[in-house]
Amino acid sequence: MDSQKLQMAHKLMTLAGLPPGHPDEQELESIIQDMKAVRNPTDSDWKAAARRHVRNAGNYKYAGEDLTDLNSLLMQIINTPTPGATKKQRY
Numbered sequence: 001m002d003s004q005k006l007q008m009a010h011k012l013m014t015l016a017g018l019p020p021g022h023p024d025e026q027e028l029e030s031i032i033q034d035m036k037a038v039r040n041p042t043d044s045d046w047k048a049a050a051r052r053h054v055r056n057a058g059n060y061k062y063a064g065e066d067l068t069d070l071n072s073l074l075m076q077i078i079n080t081p082t083p084g085a086t087k088k089q090r091y
Helices: 003-016 025-036 043-053 070-079
Strands: none
Touching: 003 025, 003 043, 003 070, 025 043, 025 070
C-alpha cells in the first residue's frame, strides 16, 4: 500500500472503529470505489462504506485523531496514476 492509502486506512480505522490492521488493501479499495460515487463525502458516508466492507466495523474506539483530510486523501488517490497504467487520450 502506498503512503496515501496507508494514511487513509489509519484514519478510517480511527473514524469507523475498525479492528487493528483494517481496512486491508482489498477492503480499502472497495471503500475507495464506494466513495468515488459520493459527492463531498461526510464522516457518516465514510463510516457506512467501512461498515459495508469491514467485518466488525464500529466495535473499536480510538481517540484524538484528526480526520479532517480523508476527502483530500481520496482526491489524491483518485488523481494519482497507477504505476504502469497509461492515460486515455481524448480526440
